[in-house]
Amino acid sequence: xxxxLVDELVEGMDSLVLLRGWIHKIKSFGKFAFVFLRDKTGVxxxxxxxxxxxxxxxxxxxxxxKGVPVKNEKAPGGIEIQVKEIEIIGKTYYxxxxxxxxxxxxxxxxxxxxxxxxxxxxxxxRRAVFKVQEEIVAAFKQYFKGEGFHEIHTPKIIASGxxxxxxxxxxxxxxxxxxxxxxPQFYKQMMAGAGFESVFEVGHAYRAELHNTWRxxxxxxxxxxxxxxxxxxxxxxxxxxxxxxxxxxHLKETCGKELEMYGITLPEIKEIxxxxxxxxxxxxxxEYDKKSPAGNIDAEGEILxxxxxxxxxxxxxxxxxxxxxxxxxxxxxxDQQCEGATRSFDLIYKGLEITTGGQRIHDYEMLRDxxxxxxxxxxxxxxxxxxxxxxxPPHGGxxxxxxxxxxxxxxxxxxxxxTLLPRDxxxxxx
Amino acid sequence: xxxxLVDELVEGMDSLVLLRGWIHKIKSFGKFAFVFLRDKTGVxxxxxxxxxxxxxxxxxxxxxxKGVPVKNEKAPGGIEIQVKEIEIIGKTYYxxxxxxxxxxxxxxxxxxxxxxxxxxxxxxxRRAVFKVQEEIVAAFKQYFKGEGFHEIHTPKIIASGxxxxxxxxxxxxxxxxxxxxxxPQFYKQMMAGAGFESVFEVGHAYRAELHNTWRxxxxxxxxxxxxxxxxxxxxxxxxxxxxxxxxxxHLKETCGKELEMYGITLPEIKEIxxxxxxxxxxxxxxEYDKKSPAGNIDAEGEILxxxxxxxxxxxxxxxxxxxxxxxxxxxxxxDQQCEGATRSFDLIYKGLEITTGGQRIHDYEMLRDxxxxxxxxxxxxxxxxxxxxxxxPPHGGxxxxxxxxxxxxxxxxxxxxxTLLPRDxxxxxx
Numbered sequence: 053x054x055x056x057l058v059d060e061l062v063e064g065m066d067s068l069v070l071l072r073g074w075i076h077k078i079k080s081f082g083k084f085a086f087v088f089l090r091d092k093t094g095v096x097x098x099x100x101x102x103x104x105x106x107x108x109x110x111x112x113x114x115x116x117x118k119g120v121p122v123k124n125e126k127a128p129g130g131i132e133i134q135v136k137e138i139e140i141i142g143k144t145y146y147x148x149x150x151x152x153x154x155x156x157x158x159x160x161x162x163x164x165x166x167x168x169x170x171x172x173x174x175x176x177x178r179r180a181v182f183k184v185q186e187e188i189v190a191a192f193k194q195y196f197k198g199e200g201f202h203e204i205h206t207p208k209i210i211a212s213g214x215x216x217x218x219x220x221x222x223x224x225x226x227x228x229x230x231x232x233x234x235x236p237q238f239y240k241q242m243m244a245g246a247g248f249e250s251v252f253e254v255g256h257a258y259r260a261e262l263h264n265t266w267r268x269x270x271x272x273x274x275x276x277x278x279x280x281x282x283x284x285x286x287x288x289x290x291x292x293x294x295x296x297x298x299x300x301x302h303l304k305e306t307c308g309k310e311l312e313m314y315g316i317t318l319p320e321i322k323e324i325x326x327x328x329x330x331x332x333x334x335x336x337x338x339e340y341d342k343k344s345p346a347g348n349i350d351a352e353g354e355i356l357x358x359x360x361x362x363x364x365x366x367x368x369x370x371x372x373x374x375x376x377x378x379x380x381x382x383x384x385x386x387d388q389q390c391e392g393a394t395r396s397f398d399l400i401y402k403g404l405e406i407t408t409g410g411q412r413i414h415d416y417e418m419l420r421d422x423x424x425x426x427x428x429x430x431x432x433x434x435x436x437x438x439x440x441x442x443x444x445p446p447h448g449g450x451x452x453x454x455x456x457x458x459x460x461x462x463x464x465x466x467x468x469x470x471t472l473l474p475r476d477x478x479x480x481x482x
Numbered sequence: 483x484x485x486x487l488v489d490e491l492v493e494g495m496d497s498l499v500l501l502r503g504w505i506h507k508i509k510s511f512g513k514f515a516f517v518f519l520r521d522k523t524g525v526x527x528x529x530x531x532x533x534x535x536x537x538x539x540x541x542x543x544x545x546x547x548k549g550v551p552v553k554n555e556k557a558p559g560g561i562e563i564q565v566k567e568i569e570i571i572g573k574t575y576y577x578x579x580x581x582x583x584x585x586x587x588x589x590x591x592x593x594x595x596x597x598x599x600x601x602x603x604x605x606x607x608r609r610a611v612f613k614v615q616e617e618i619v620a621a622f623k624q625y626f627k628g629e630g631f632h633e634i635h636t637p638k639i640i641a642s643g644x645x646x647x648x649x650x651x652x653x654x655x656x657x658x659x660x661x662x663x664x665x666p667q668f669y670k671q672m673m674a675g676a677g678f679e680s681v682f683e684v685g686h687a688y689r690a691e692l693h694n695t696w697r698x699x700x701x702x703x704x705x706x707x708x709x710x711x712x713x714x715x716x717x718x719x720x721x722x723x724x725x726x727x728x729x730x731x732h733l734k735e736t737c738g739k740e741l742e743m744y745g746i747t748l749p750e751i752k753e754i755x756x757x758x759x760x761x762x763x764x765x766x767x768x769e770y771d772k773k774s775p776a777g778n779i780d781a782e783g784e785i786l787x788x789x790x791x792x793x794x795x796x797x798x799x800x801x802x803x804x805x806x807x808x809x810x811x812x813x814x815x816x817d818q819q820c821e822g823a824t825r826s827f828d829l830i831y832k833g834l835e836i837t838t839g840g841q842r843i844h845d846y847e848m849l850r851d852x853x854x855x856x857x858x859x860x861x862x863x864x865x866x867x868x869x870x871x872x873x874x875p876p877h878g879g880x881x882x883x884x885x886x887x888x889x890x891x892x893x894x895x896x897x898x899x900x901t902l903l904p905r906d907x908x909x910x911x912x
Contacts, residue, residue, distance in 0.1 A: 055711065072711045074677070074873055092630075092679040114711075114875035141711075142875040145846045149872070170869040173676035182678075186633045193620075200487075200522075203616045205703050205884075207903050208638070208686055209651075209662075211910040221639075223662065224652045225700075226690070226907055232639075232653065239903060242912070246603035247504070248612075249522040256638055256686070260656070270655075273635050281485065281502045281544075281571075416575045435912035439600040442579070443504055445544035445572040454635075473637050473669060477656055480641040482672065482865035 053118075059093035061121050061131050068136065071096070071117045074174065075109055077154045088154070089117060089133075090174070097124070097132040105138055111149060112174070114142025162466055169473060169482055180310035181470055184303065185458045189254055191302040192275050192452075195295045201250040201277060206239035208232055208256060212432065221260045221270075232258035235451060238436045240278035241383070241412060245444040250279040254454075264477045266466045267351070267404060269455060271475040278449030285385075285395040285411045288448050289326065289371050292399060292407065296369065297321045303461070314462045325365045326397070328374040328390075332357050347379035355403035373397045375410075382426045383419060385411035385448070395448070402460045409450025416440040483548070489523035491551050491561050498566065501526070501547045504604065505539055507584045518584070519547060519563075520604070527554070527562040535568055541579060542604070544572025592896055599903060599912055610740035611900055614733065615888045619684055621732040622705050622882075625725045631680040631707060636669035638662055638686060642862065651690045651700075662688035665881060668866045670708035671813070671842060675874045680709040684884075694907045696896045697781070697834060699885060701905040708879030715815075715825040715841045718878050719756060719801050722829060722837065726799065727751045733891070744892045755795045756827070758804040758820075762787050777809035785833035803827045805840075812856045813849060815841040815878070825878070832890045839880025846870040 053070045061069070073091035085106050087098040098117060100106055109115075119133035150168045151160035153175050158165060165172040172178050193203065213220040213231045220231040235257050243251045257274040282288065300318045303311065311318065327335075332349060336342040340356045349357060349372070361370040374393040377386055384394040396410025413419045419440055423430045430437055458470040468474040473482060483500045491499070503521035515536055517528040528547060530536055539545075549563035580598045581590035583605050588595060595602040602608050623633065643650040643661045650661040665687050673681045687704040712718065730748045733741065741748065757765075762779060766772040770786045779787060779802070791800040804823040807816055814824040826840025843849045849870055853860045860867055888900040898904040903912060 072875070074875075090677075092677060110873075113873040116711075142844055142873040143846070144873045145871040170672045170676045170865075171872060173673070173678070175677075179677055182632070182634065185635075189633060190623075190627075197620075202612070203619060204612065204902055205615075205686075207701055207905050209688075209701050209905050209910065222654045224654075225910065226692075228910070230910055239912075242600045243603070243902070246600045247520075247522060247605075247609055248603070256635075258639075271637055271639050281546075414572055416573070435600075439912070441575040442601060443540075443543040443572040443574045445502070445504075472634055472673070475637050475639050480639065480655065480658070480660055482669075482869070 057093045058089070058091050058096045058129075061096060061129070063123055063131060065121045068118055068120055069133070071119070071133065072141070073115065073117075074142075075111050075113045075115060078106075078109060078111065080106070086132075087135075088128075089115065090176075092179075094176070095128060097127040097129075098135050098138075099132050100135045100138070108140065109138075110144045111154070112171075113140055113144050115139060116141050162468060166468060166474060166479065167482070173472075177313045180307075180313050181458065181462060181464070182472060183310050184307050184462060185454065185470065187303055187306045188299060188454060188457060188461075189275070190306075191299045192252070192254065192295065194302070195298045196250075196252045196277060199250065199291065199294075201252045201279070202248045204236075204240070204243050204248070204251045204253050205255065206233075206236045206243070206253060208258070212434070219260050221258050234259055235274060236276050237381075237383075240276055240449060241447065242436070242439045244278045244280040244447045244449070245414075245439060245442075249281065250277070252277045257451075262477065267456065267459075269467055269471060269474055269476060272456075272471070273454040275452040275454055275457075276449065277451075278447060280445045280447040282411065282446055282448050285373070285397055285409070285448060288409050288411070288450055289324070289373075289397060292409070292450060292452075293321065293324050296324075311462075314464075316462060318461070319368065321367075321369065323367075324369045324371055324399075325361060325367055326371040326373050327361075328393075329372050329376070330374070332372055335360060347376040354400050354405060358400055358403040361400075368402050370400050371397045372400060380410070382422050382428060383412045385413050397450075399450075399452075401457070402463070404456055404460055406456045406460065407450050407452050409448065411446070411448035414440065414444045414446050416444070487523045488519070488521050488526045488559075491526060491559070493553055493561065495551045498548055498550055499563070501549070501563065502571070503545065503547075504572075505541050505543045505545060508536075508539060508541065510536070516562075517565075518558075519545065520606075522609075524606070525558060527557040528565050528568075529562055530565045530568070538570065539568075540574045541584070542601075543570055543574050545569060546571050592898060596898060596904060596909065597912070603902075607743045610737075610743050611888065611892060611894070612902060613740050614737050614892060615884065615900065617733055617736045618729060618884060618887060618891075619705070620736075621729045622682070622684065622725065624732070625728045626680075626682045626707060629680065629721065629724075631682045631709070632678045634666075634670070634673050634678070634681045634683050635685065636663075636666040636673075636683060638688070642864070649690050651688050664689055665704060666706050667811075667813075670706055670879060671877065672866070672869045674708045674710040674877045674879070675844075675869060675872075679711065680707070682707045687881075692907065697886065697889075699897055699901060699904055699906060702886075702901070703884035705882040705884055705887075706879065707881075708877060710875045710877040712841065712876055712878050715803070715827055715839070715878060718839050718841070718880055719754070719803075719827060722839070722880060722882075723751065723754050726754075741892075744894075746892060748891070749798065751797075751799065753797075754799045754801055754829075755791060755797055756801040756803050757791075758823075759802050759806070760804070762802055765790060777806040784830050784835060788830055788833040791830075798832050800830050801827045802830060810840070812852050812858060813842045815843050827880075829880075829882075831887070832893075834886055834890055836886045836890065837880050837882050839878065841876070841878035844870065844874040844876050846874070 076090035077088040079086040118137040119135040124132040223230040387393040399407035506520035507518040509516040548567040549565040554562040653660040817823040829837035
């Protein structure tokens with residue numbers, strides 16, 4: 053007998069069906085009981101009369117049920133199951149659940165939920181976050197494959213930490229010291245130049261930052277792209293806009309139920325405003341009396357500026373452009389038309405930076421000279437600099453933080469809620 | 483003017499087109515020259531007459547070309563470009579290429595090719611390997627999504643190395659010691675139990691094994707699945723067979739050109755034989771006079787046994803089943819019908835193990851008792867064992883080594899050739 057899922061139950065099935073899942077809730081009325089069975093697709097009401105087996109059932113046990121679906125307008129979904137047989141297939145060994153999961157709200161802190169991920173994720177609303185996350189990744193791959201990009205997998209164990217060594221985790225690699233990659237930056241550039249032209253990667257990135265905030269993770273999933281033969285950074289912002297437009301459409305088609313759980317209506321994206329950083333800083337000062345650090349805006353500035361963009365442009369997104377060279381990595385392409393600025397950008401979404409990107413320097417001599425200007429030693433860059441000797445074409449790319457995008461799409465308050473098993477300064481378990 | 487790709491050139495285009503790519507080859511005939519332009523899709527012949535610019539061209543430069551495509555039966559692809567304008571957009575800074583890449587064979591060792599990945603990958607046949615790899619991943623996701631599986635991303639930085647701590651890399655995680663995950667084993671089991679039921683992950687796995695062989699990597703991509711509510715390990719072997727059938731079909735549809743480059747004809751998969759390990763050991767001894775280690779077969783045994791299966795069953799694949807409990811991890815489900823054996827299996831493909839899988843113990847007490855039997859301390863397993871207290875259903879899964887599968891599909895001799903940027907005991911660069 054083939055298992056049927058809860059969301060496959062329809063009216064008019066009068067024959068025996070086989071269900072499997074967990075005991076979600078028990079409502080006993082003496083001689084009979086409503087037992088709610090939960091599987092990955094939903095919850096259905098079982099009607100049970102045998103006291104002997106009823107007395108053995110405990111919340112969250114795994115069971116296999118044979119029964120007949122019948123119409124009952126009062127039951128959730130309009131169908132209930134008259135149980136003929138029930139078998140316990142996964143026993144429980146607990147006195148009390150760490151927190152109740154069959155009520156409207158979880159009466160536990162986020163920290164406790166994370167400690168017991170194997171319990172909290174049994175709630176459909178908690179799993180919904182990861183359904184949305186899964187579909188973000190699916191939309192990302194689909195869009196960029198459609199644009200002729202190739203998927204790559206690059207090493208996370210790397211030999212040197214030239215792109216900001218102080219914020220990298222070190223690994224003991226046999227008898228040598230290695231690092232965990234902060235990003236696939238060097239490798240994705242290399243692969244664009246090595247003939248793939250356009251590449252993407254969905255992979256972990258590691259930051260040993262000493263932050264423990266609502267928006268930082270020490271291990272996160274980065275959606276990276278890099279593409280050759282671009283004209284300038286505008287090509288990249290156009291690509292990202294195209295992806296985000298597709299993403300909204302894709303999520304509406306695949307995650308209707310999940311978005312509803314979080315009360316989210318996704319607006320269509322038309323155009324994303326592009327504002328030079330200096331202009332954004334001026335607006336923040338004039339409109340909100342908010343001062344910004346040199347060459348950037350801070351977390352509070354991002355929130356205020358997003359409010360401004362929402363009011364002025366009715367957009368959840370805004371590109372900040374023309375960051376100063378002094379605040380961007382050494383490989384960032386200078387903007388010849390704008391003294392001291394680069395062809396780089398950030399994307400701010402509902403008050404949070406979710407992307408950094410830009411055109412890269414592709415000329416070997418220009419890159420080497422820039423390293424010297426940055427007081428870096430070109431010899432430290434080994435294979436990376438060397439790969440620019442062989443006709444590297446103009447190129448650029450960007451990276452999207454998957455958990456940040458998920459968090460903001462669902463308007464969650466903490467990035468850990470958008471992470472299956474977060475890693476931060478205090479948390480390595482589970 | 484929009485760029486056109488080489489493989490988009492067709493006969494009858496008489497107007498000006500814009501091409502971008504690398505200088506693949508130059509054949510000079512004094513007053514004119516054939517210059518071959520290579521982009522990610524192919525190579526086209528340019529006809530050039532201007533000596534001045536010709537003298538500046540160097541192999542592997544990036545260029546932008548405007549020209550008119552005309553028919554020429556002698557040109558590769560039957561079309562050549564009469565060049566009107568050519569511009570160098572990516573300069574070269576080398577005296578000699580490390581090795582020639584426009585000849586039929588690469589005159590360099592694999593090690594040299596890997597040292598210069600940014601050169602060797604410019605060869606279409608080298609990139610072809612990763613096109614196949616990309617499509618393996620695409621087929622994997624498509625198949626398992628179709629089967630109701632959910633994609634997950636689990637941490638690679640983990641707190642304890644209970645699944646064989648001696649072969650793990652250690653990470654300095656702030657002021658603590660952490661490990662790089664050998665597999666997502668514990669987490670994928672946890673997620674199957676936490677209500678996702680069926681999950682897959684495409685992610686890096688790390689093995690600090692002191693091997694440097696043609697089939698070992700210290701960092702590799704693992705295609706992992708785990709699924710709840712199974713009957714036994716046969717459900718898993720059926721799933722993997724289904725995937726492999728789909729994969730062959732998918733590769734035929736998407737990688738025709740690439741398979742041809744390697745002279746590969748992929749046979750359709752009908753059924754994959756399942757042979758108990760003890761039976762395989764007996765056959766190896768009787769047919770090949772080959773002795774096997776206790777509870778396993780070695781690398782030579784895998785090759786010989788694959789030959790046997792090819793002769794007897796006309797199959798490239800064979801499942802070895804019923805491994806003894808003493809040779810499998812502590813969480814492996816014992817086979818009640820076969821004394822000392824477990825419900826686990828390996829999949830051997832053309833003489834190489836590409837999968838290990840099996841049903842897991844899902845009962846808390848049984849798992850705890852098995853830990854004690856294995857002389858392990860249940861307390862060391864913390865959250866993992868704890869997650870079995872809450873109605874863990876019967877479940878199991880398997881993992882496929884992506885690079886191993888790629889290597890064997892294309893009949894490459896070394897796993898490093900199927901790895902973009904391999905990590906082994908000696909190699910951390912590039």
